[in-house]
Amino acid sequence: MDAPNFPTDLVQAQRDLNATYDALAAPHQHGNTTLRRHLLLLSARIWWHPFWNTRRTGRPADRTELRRQARGDRRAARAA
Numbered sequence: 001m002d003a004p005n006f007p008t009d010l011v012q013a014q015r016d017l018n019a020t021y022d023a024l025a026a027p028h029q030h031g032n033t034t035l036r037r038h039l040l041l042l043s044a045r046i047w048w049h050p051f052w053n054t055r056r057t058g059r060p061a062d063r064t065e066l067r068r069q070a071r072g073d074r075r076a077a078r079a080a
Contacts, residue, residue, distance in 0.1 A: 003065050010049050014070035017042040 020042060024035045046066075055062055 003069070004055065004062050006066055006069060007049075007051055010046065010051050010066065011070050013042055013045050013049070014066050017046060018067075018070060 017039065020035055020039045023029060024032065024039060029035070052062075
């Protein structure tokens with residue numbers, strides 16, 4: 001299966017979501033409410049991105065691939 005070609009704004013939103021999640025997981029972090037709100041905003045932005053309307057429904061593997069590409073994890077994509 002070929003990896004989808006994700007739009008750059010979608011990959012960047014996933015990267016931002018990952019960074020926000022990591023910041024929220026840090027111990028003794030101030031501003032948790034702001035981080036949580038940002039996390040919800042990014043989650044909605046990714047979930048409702050117009051790109052998903054161009055794909056067949058029921059493809060959770062595409063969302064997994066988005067997370068892999070946002071992390072820069074190419075080994076996992078090649079092994080599949």
